Amino acid sequence: MIYKNAEALIGGELKKVDISVENGIIQQIAPEIKGEGYDLKGLTVLPGLIDMHVHLREPGFEKKEDIESGSRAAVKGGFTQVCCMPNTKPAIDNKVTVSYIKARAREVGLCKVQPIGAITVGQEGKDLAPIGAMKAAGAVAISEDGKSVLETKLMANAMQYASDFNLRCLCHCEDKSLVDGGVVHEGYYSTLTGLKGSIRAAEDIIIAREICLAESLNLPVHICHVSTYSGVQLIREAKARGVQVTAETCPHYLTLTDEVIKDFDTNTKVNPPIREEKDRLALIEGLKDGTIDCIVTDHAPHHEDDKRVEYNLAAFGISGLETSFALSYTALVKSGELTLAELAEKMSTNPAEILGLQGGKLEVGAPADFVAVDLNAQWKIDPKEFVSKGKNTPFAGRKVYGRVKCTVVDGEVKYEEK
């Protein structure tokens, strides 16, 4: 198959090329390759997006999402590869569940799904999960997801043991005693709504702890969904002195501030909470100077039943796969904060490197995973159009630029806009 007339991002530059693919591998990238093919004229081709932080809910919570609906949402959002977090039921804390997810994803056959194993059995923070066996079955990282391993010694052990299997710990940073039931960021808007807030330190303290462990043990660590300006600074300083720390943030932290909670819209309830303008600006700054390596969705689909309740009772999370690229492109590239090439690094190349995944680059010999987008298309986010089961988004009605037109996985078109 030859994908023709693409404006493709090759080695950091947009080039007008044809891309030929055989057996799922890019064979040739050249200005003109002879033969019939799939026309991508007018579209920009980027390496397939890789989301290293999603929740696919299967097994256990199929009412919210399953591997099929989640995969469908992924390719519609331009993702060729997603890494799914272990807070399923049962948790991904054993090789059987890892294998099941891999097998189910292959059956669905849309995007690549890479399971992330739990750090402890049942995510209970007591005993280490069978990290070696999960790796053998295909886990690409370990994470306690949704909470921190509270026992610091156990976290140190997890980092050390996982490193024997070349797995990185992805750390959700939250000091439970400081959060103390808080559901939003503590500040003017938590006081205004009377919703219980939690302060930045609740996140920063554990970011700092994981950095200390990584530094002391000389091991890598990855910080999940950074939301505070002070967290960005902790990571920046750690990187400057050579600590092997990487970090991610999400489109909602880059585009919203805590003012959105003022009408008690439960679609704004997310953990960590949406914070203030100075946090938002610091996160963008962190992306620009390389402190923040990746943009992930933390795709957390929920059923309406879990959101149409009191704010305190509503589930945390935003359904993000189908809006991530456009939100990020609009907020970062369209506004001149990042180049398109830099955005592709944050959404594809860097996640692949951090987790040691194939993909993330358009080059000969690489898997033919790519996405074709119309960068000039302006559209309005409408949750009714989501193919994810989770329609929970605080972005309904928002106008964005950049529309995914076609997603190719292992050389095959897995999504194209009709």
Next chain:
Amino acid sequence: MKRKDLLGLLDCTAEEIDEILTVGLNMKKLLRAGKKTLTDLQGKSVTTLFYENSTRTRCSFELAAKYLGAHVVNITAASSSVTKGETLVDTGKTLDAMKNDVIIMRHPMGGAPRLLAETVKAHVVNAGDGMNEHPTQALLDMLTMRENFKSLKGLKVAILGDIRHSRVAKSNLYGLTKLGASVSMYAPRTLMPAGLDKMGARVCRSREEALDGADVVMGLRIQLERQQGGNFPSLGEYAKYYGVNEAVMNYAKKGALIMHPGPVNRGVELTSGLIDGADSRIEEQVLSGVAVRMAVLSLLTKGEK
């Protein structure tokens, strides 16, 4: 007043608050004259839906509705039923289907009355939601002040106590500032929420500063059940460093009113001498409560058949 619900004073105009107080003052006169058979709500049904324990507020609302001629049903649900069993939306739909005209709800979570109001056709009155608002408490406080001071404009009100967890403090702040009063607040730093200054409060760092020149001194209940987390060492220490006593009252204006939404912890927020003294309006607040709730119910349903 043209509104379906009373969810808080944040989204009320000064004119609406003024109207409620004016009608409330009239209701209070009628109550004092022993008139308890009004017809404003004749043929209407009112349900009180309380997810939190309350004696005085529920009783006050019930009597207010009954004095206006309404049928009243009381539902008391344990707080625990919020997290299990029927959702609030479904409960609301059920109450609506039974042709309730007004639902008065207390709920432990901020924003819950709003969710209910969006669901039901009935009028919703917020009787306290989590740490958000308690509009009728603030209205009864303001009614009590207006009886004593004619106008609230330029009045200096000091509020001391557990501000962080207090929906009363916030509703008072919104209402009082809208009518031109100034509000000073003081509490241990552990019990002061963020951003109050941005909401128009004068945030103080001592009792003396808060009370300086005050016309009204309001104590807020220290909720013993909320003090597990070490917000302060003991009630004794609270009383000593943060409570209002006769000595610190010297910083307030002579004859400044003493108020408290109740129930009072005697000797903690206020000394017994102040509670029982000539300047105390704590009992007066209770009657204001019935009157102002009558005013709210009457105004919300006015003109409906």
